[in-house]
Structure formats: structure tokens, C-alpha cells
Amino acid sequence: MIRIGICGYGNLGKAIESEITKSSDLELVAIFTRRDPNSLKIASNTVVENISNVQNWKDKIAVMIMCGGSSTDLPKQVPEMAKLFNTVDSFDTHAKIPEYFDIVDKIAKENHHVSTISVGWDPGMFSVMRLYANTILPNGSTYTFWGKGVSQGHSDAIRRIPGVKDARQYTIPVESAVERVRNGETPNFTTREKHTRECFVVLEDGADKERIEHEIKTMPNYFADYDTTVHFITEEELKREHSSLPHGGFVIHSGKTSNGNKHVIEYSLKLDSNPEFTGSVLIAVARATYKMSNEGLVGAKTIFDIPPIYLSNIAPQDLRKNLL
Amino acid sequence: MIRIGICGYGNLGKAIESEITKSSDLELVAIFTRRDPNSLKIASNTVVENISNVQNWKDKIAVMIMCGGSSTDLPKQVPEMAKLFNTVDSFDTHAKIPEYFDIVDKIAKENHHVSTISVGWDPGMFSVMRLYANTILPNGSTYTFWGKGVSQGHSDAIRRIPGVKDARQYTIPVESAVERVRNGETPNFTTREKHTRECFVVLEDGADKERIEHEIKTMPNYFADYDTTVHFITEEELKREHSSLPHGGFVIHSGKTSNGNKHVIEYSLKLDSNPEFTGSVLIAVARATYKMSNEGLVGAKTIFDIPPIYLSNIAPQDLRKNLL
Numbered sequence: 001m002i003r004i005g006i007c008g009y010g011n012l013g014k015a016i017e018s019e020i021t022k023s024s025d026l027e028l029v030a031i032f033t034r035r036d037p038n039s040l041k042i043a044s045n046t047v048v049e050n051i052s053n054v055q056n057w058k059d060k061i062a063v064m065i066m067c068g069g070s071s072t073d074l075p076k077q078v079p080e081m082a083k084l085f086n087t088v089d090s091f092d093t094h095a096k097i098p099e100y101f102d103i104v105d106k107i108a109k110e111n112h113h114v115s116t117i118s119v120g121w122d123p124g125m126f127s128v129m130r131l132y133a134n135t136i137l138p139n140g141s142t143y144t145f146w147g148k149g150v151s152q153g154h155s156d157a158i159r160r161i162p163g164v165k166d167a168r169q170y171t172i173p174v175e176s177a178v179e180r181v182r183n184g185e186t187p188n189f190t191t192r193e194k195h196t197r198e199c200f201v202v203l204e205d206g207a208d209k210e211r212i213e214h215e216i217k218t219m220p221n222y223f224a225d226y227d228t229t230v231h232f233i234t235e236e237e238l239k240r241e242h243s244s245l246p247h248g249g250f251v252i253h254s255g256k257t258s259n260g261n262k263h264v265i266e267y268s269l270k271l272d273s274n275p276e277f278t279g280s281v282l283i284a285v286a287r288a289t290y291k292m293s294n295e296g297l298v299g300a301k302t303i304f305d306i307p308p309i310y311l312s313n314i315a316p317q318d319l320r321k322n323l324l
Numbered sequence: 325m326i327r328i329g330i331c332g333y334g335n336l337g338k339a340i341e342s343e344i345t346k347s348s349d350l351e352l353v354a355i356f357t358r359r360d361p362n363s364l365k366i367a368s369n370t371v372v373e374n375i376s377n378v379q380n381w382k383d384k385i386a387v388m389i390m391c392g393g394s395s396t397d398l399p400k401q402v403p404e405m406a407k408l409f410n411t412v413d414s415f416d417t418h419a420k421i422p423e424y425f426d427i428v429d430k431i432a433k434e435n436h437h438v439s440t441i442s443v444g445w446d447p448g449m450f451s452v453m454r455l456y457a458n459t460i461l462p463n464g465s466t467y468t469f470w471g472k473g474v475s476q477g478h479s480d481a482i483r484r485i486p487g488v489k490d491a492r493q494y495t496i497p498v499e500s501a502v503e504r505v506r507n508g509e510t511p512n513f514t515t516r517e518k519h520t521r522e523c524f525v526v527l528e529d530g531a532d533k534e535r536i537e538h539e540i541k542t543m544p545n546y547f548a549d550y551d552t553t554v555h556f557i558t559e560e561e562l563k564r565e566h567s568s569l570p571h572g573g574f575v576i577h578s579g580k581t582s583n584g585n586k587h588v589i590e591y592s593l594k595l596d597s598n599p600e601f602t603g604s605v606l607i608a609v610a611r612a613t614y615k616m617s618n619e620g621l622v623g624a625k626t627i628f629d630i631p632p633i634y635l636s637n638i639a640p641q642d643l644r645k646n647l648l
Contacts, residue, residue: 015581015582018581018582019581019582022462022463023462094648097644097645097648098641098644098645101644118648123648125456125460127647127648128456128632129591130647131632131633131635131636131643131647132449132452132632132635134636134647135608135632135635135636136449136601136604136605136608136635137601137604138346138347139346184594257339257342257343257596257597257600257601257603257604258339258342258343258597258600259597261595261596261597261600262596263593263594263595263596263597263600263601264592264593264594265591265592265593266590266591266592266593266594267453267589267590267591268588268589268590269587269588269589269590270508270587270588270590271585271587272581272585272586272587273581273582273583273585273587276581276582276585276587277460277461277581277587279581280460280461280581281460284459284460302644302648303632303648304631304632304633304640304643304644304647304648305631305632305633306631306632307628307629307630307631308452308455308456308459308627308628308629308630308632309455309628309629311455311456311459311460312455312458312459316628317422319455319628320421320422320425320626320628321421321422323451323454323455323458323466323628324418324421324442324447324451324626324627324628
């Protein structure tokens with residue numbers, strides 16, 4: 001059994017706690033939290049520990065799955081945890097990945113651990129699809145579309161506007177843009193041409209609708225470059241209609257070989273629950289991380305470095321027989 | 325430069341000869357044929373050798389890409405070539421892969437070579453998609469649909485009927501079946517419910533249409549279990565409308581996580597030229613095979629064993645920056 005720890009008990013930590021029971025080779029041994037362990041109601045019978053006691057678990061956990069957020073938690077926690085354990089995380093701030101990789105790589109190497117960073121679906125499965133496609137058809141263009149799905153970051157941005165009580169934001173790919181790429185065209189899209197944004201907003205009593213709608217639609221980085229629709233709804237409707245966290249998207253690569261022959265590769269995900277799918281990826285990667293560490297590898301790794309067979313707990317000969 | 329040989333100069337060998345020029349780290353050094361080398365008109369300036377002289381190239385070729393057919397060529401040639409070189413092949417008789425793997429594995433190990441077997445798109449990219457999907461969502465069902473595309477095996481089967489001058493057979497996925505799976509249903513399809521077959525047949529002078537149509541539609545294994553349509557056309561029309569070799573298909577996996585949340589993963593290929601795409605996969609795998617051999621690995625490998633990053637000739641930090 002591979003002994004697994006979960007660090008952080010939000011949506012992702014909860015999903016992993018639940019999904020890990022499907023893997024007969026993995027054993028969840030502890031959940032670590034910054035909160036008072038006694039205050040945490042968890043779904044399983046796992047031990048809950050305050051994160052300050054993590055040092056005591058150094059030889060009792062093979063892989064720590066890091067479930068904090070990318071903005072502040074992971075950049076701080078992963079370099080610390082990589083001193084004690086092999087780790088897996090879903091760091092998803094694309095622009096900062098190179099710098100983050102170097103920091104984690106150095107610490108993991110010094111401490112003879114493997115730290116697999118930035119896994120989930122994007123970065124993660126979408127990344128490896130971009131790699132396969134670009135490598136097979138180097139003369140081509142890759143497009144990534146996200147949605148339809150809930151963007152937590154954009155929902156949070158709306159919630160920070162004074163007068164907003166709650167909000168949910170959906171990122172929606174522009175159907176006609178997806179179709180053009182799917183048909184082998186290689187257009188240069190503007191941001192606006194690829195995705196639209198739809199917002200469902202609950203107001204505080206007496207808040208100014210027009211001001212808030214204007215603030216959302218003109219918010220730089222988040223909404224200003226998109227065609228954005230704002231709907232004001234009641235708190236009850238938000239809870240009833242918008243409480244799940246679906247997501248998904250498409251990676252489409254179109255490339256050419258000799259004589260102008262065209263080829264289109266498409267990978268798509270349609271997910272009812274973003275955290276449960278992301279958690280499922282992290283669990284498989286935890287297994288692969290353990291195997292890489294057992295082989296004597298050290299340092300930061302990504303999904304690019306993982307032989308796909310390492311993700312599975314099924315015997316290689318059975319995989320070749322049934323899936324090859 | 326990684327020195328590459330091509331063994332076999334049919335559609336696949338020709339495609340590799342042409343596509344390999346896109347890789348600045350690969351050098352095509354020789355093409356091997358069973359024919360008289362002087363009779364072979366090739367597209368490049370590469371040396372052409374009779375296969376009987378291959379022994380002389382033992383230390384001059386890093387990876388031999390095997391381009392023969394799966395029914396008789398590869399099972400005979402690959403075990404011989406694995407004594408002399410690292411090899412890559414597209415052996416695609418799914419039922420015989422386990423036995424083939426064991427034979428090649430033994431010889432490659434004895435001779436300290438890596439032989440990557442059964443790559444292309446199915447087996448190959450479709451296989452690794454089935455593996456990723458089943459590993460991430462073990463509680464789920466995977467469906468593979470092929471087409472619309474030309475099946476060489478089925479075209480050949482029609483050509484063997486007396487009275488048939490030439491033929492082309494298209495495998496076509498049943499749209500409504502694909503849609504059901506794409507929507508997360510997990511039906512048990514019969515063979516007939518997944519694919520239809522469409523045949524374009526050129527008759528010899530005076531041949532009996534009705535008998536031939538009946539023979540096609542009732543041919544066991546190839547057509548009897550399918551809804552098959554037969555069109556009789558002229559030789560000119562066959563050349564004009566059906567001379568290219570398009571293919572493609574879909575791998576769709578739908579799985580569940582906690583609380584019944586559903587997730588659908590889909591990978592699809594739409595290929596203008598089956599041999600050019602297959603050749604492009606084999607080229608990337610030849611690079612990975614060279615790297616695995618350089619690392620000291622030996623034996624038979626499949627796409628399951630290859631860290632995706634090994635397929636690329638781009639620096640790892642650039643891949644992480646641009647594709648992760």
C-alpha cells in the first residue's frame with residue numbers, strides 16, 4: 001500500500017478523500033489542515049492533524065497530495081513539504097510555472113524526493129495533449145478552449161465588488177470559433193473571439209445594479225476583453241441552479257504533413273465536477289510519483305515526464321492485452 | 325543527429341521519408357527493401373540497400389523504423405532486426421500483441437536494444453488515451469469508434485472476389501451511437517450498431533453484380549455483421565474520388581466519481597492521410613526509443629512506457645513554458 005497524505009481540506013481535498021477509496025493500492029493515512037483538527041468534520045475515518053505537526057509524519061507518508069490554492073498556498077507550502085515528502089500539486093498559474101518548477105526542483109533534489117507539479121486537467125491532461133499533438137505534427141497550430149464551466153477566480157473577482165453578496169461566473173467557448181478550428185482552419189483569434197463570460201450575481205439589499213454591472217464588464221484582465229453578460233438573481237436561485245462546479249474544454253491541434261494533407265487532433269473534457277476530476281488525476285499522479293521515487297528519481301517532475309503506465313495500478317501485461 | 329533507417333518502402337515508408345525532414349535532430353541514412361535497390365525510385369537522396377545487406381549497417385543506424393505489414397512482414401522482420409538495432413514498428417493485430425511483445429522483448433533484451441512495438445494511432449495514440457482515461461476514471465466505460473476512413477484490409481478482401489477489378493471500403497461510425505456515448509450513456513452495442521461499411525467496387529467486364537454484392541455483404545468477419553452498402557462505379561471514378569487514404573476515429577470514455585457526477589473524456593482524430601499521420605507518430609517514437617536506449621533501458625516497449633517528453637526534440641524548459 002502506498003501511504004498518502006492530503007494537505008488542505010477544501011473542495012479538492014474532500015474530492016481526493018472520497019475518490020482515493022477506488023484505488024486498492026493507495027491508503028489515505030492523514031489529512032492536514034491549518035484549522036483546529038477537532039473543528040474539522042471529515043467524511044472518512046482518517047486522522048486529522050494540524051499542519052504544524054507534519055514533521056512527525058516524515059516516514060509515515062509516501063506521497064503528500066497538496067490541495068491548497070495556487071495564489072498563496074502552494075508557492076509557500078510545496079517547497080516546505082518537499083523537504084519531508086514526495087509531493088503532488090495542481091499549481092495552475094501558467095505564467096509562473098517555470099520559476100515555481102526551479103524552486104521546487106532544487107529542494108526536492110536536495111532532499112531526495114520527487115515533486116510532481118501542476119497536474120490536474122489544465123495544466124495537466126490538456127498540457128500533455130498539447131505536447132503529443134505538437135510533437136507528432138510540428139507543422140501546426142494548437143488552440144485551447146475552456147468551458148462551459150465555472151471559473152472560481154472570476155466568481156471571486158465579482159464577489160469582491162461592494163454590493164455583491166454572491167456570484168457565479170461561467171466561461172463559455174464561442175461555438176463558431178471551436179468549429180472553425182475543428183475544421184482545420186488556423187485563425188488568429190482575439191481574446192473576445194474565443195470565449196464569452198456569463199455572470200450570475202446576488203446583490204446586497206439596496207445595491208446599485210447599474211454600477212455593479214458596469215464594474216464587472218469593465219474589470220481589467222477579468223472581463224474587459226470579453227463579451228460579458230450579467231444576470232441578477234436571488235440567493236435561492238443561485239443555490240438551486242448554480243451550486244455545482246462543472247467545467248471542461250477542448251484542446252484542438254490542426255497540422256499539415258506532405259502535399260498539404262491536413263490532420264485535426266481533438267481532446268475534450270466534459271466534467272460534472274471540476275474538483276472530483278482534478279482530484280482523480282492527482283491520485284493517479286501520486287501513484288506515478290511514488291514509482292518514480294522508488295526508481296531513484298529526484299526533483300520536480302510534470303505530467304510530461306511520467307510514463308503513462310506509471311499512473312495505473314493494473315499489471316502491464318493486462319494493460320497491453322486490454323487497452324493497447 | 326539520431327541516425328534512422330527505414331525498412332520497407334510502401335505507403336508508410338514513403339511517408340516517413342518525407343516527414344522526417346521536419347525533425348532537425350533526425351537523419352535518414354538508409355532505406356532497406358526486398359526489391360532490387362536499383363529498381364526503387366525514391367523521393368530523397370537516401371541510400372537504398374537490399375535488406376540482405378542490413379548486417380553491414382549494424383553500427384551506422386541508431387533506430388530502424390519498420391514499415392512492413394502486420395500480417396506477415398513485421399512478425400518475421402522485427403525479431404531479426406531487434407538483434408541488430410533499436411526498432412520501432414506499427415504492429416496492429418490487437419489480439420496477437422501480447423505474444424508478439426514477449427517474442428520481441430526477449431530478443432531485444434538479449435541484444436541490449438529497445439524495440440518499441442505497436443505505435444501509430446490505433447494501436448498507439450488511441451491506446452494511450454484509453455490508458456489515461458481508464459486510470460483517471462476507473463469507474464467507467466471506454467468506446468472506440470473508427471472512421472470515416474479507408475480500411476485497407478476490407479478493400480483487399482473485396483478485391484479477392486472473382487469479377488472485382490478494384491475496390492475501396494470506408495468504415496463509418498454510426499453517428500447516433502457516438503452521440504449516445506458522448507452524452508455519457510454506457511450502452512452495450514452490437515457490432516452492427518457501432519459502424520457501417522460502404523464499398524465502392526469496379527467490376528471486370530461481364531462480372532455478375534448481384535452475385536458480387538451478395539458475396540461482399542455475407543462475407544464472414546469482414547462484412548456479415550455490419551450494415552453494408554455497395555456502389556458499383558467506374559475505374560475512372562474510383563481513381564478520381566477515392567484515391568486518398570483518409571481515416572480517423574474517436575476514443576470516448578465516460579466515468580463517474582462520487583455522488584454520481586459524470587465526466588466524459590473524448591479524443592478524436594480526423595486524418596487526411598492515414599500513412600502520413602502514422603509515419604509522424606513513428607518518427608516521434610523513434611526519437612523516444614533512442615533516448616530510452618541511451619538511458620540503458622532494454623527490451624520491448626509500448627507507447628505506455630514512454631514519458632511524453634521523450635517524443636519531443638524541444639528543450640524541456642521550453643516545453644514547460646509554452647505547453648504546460
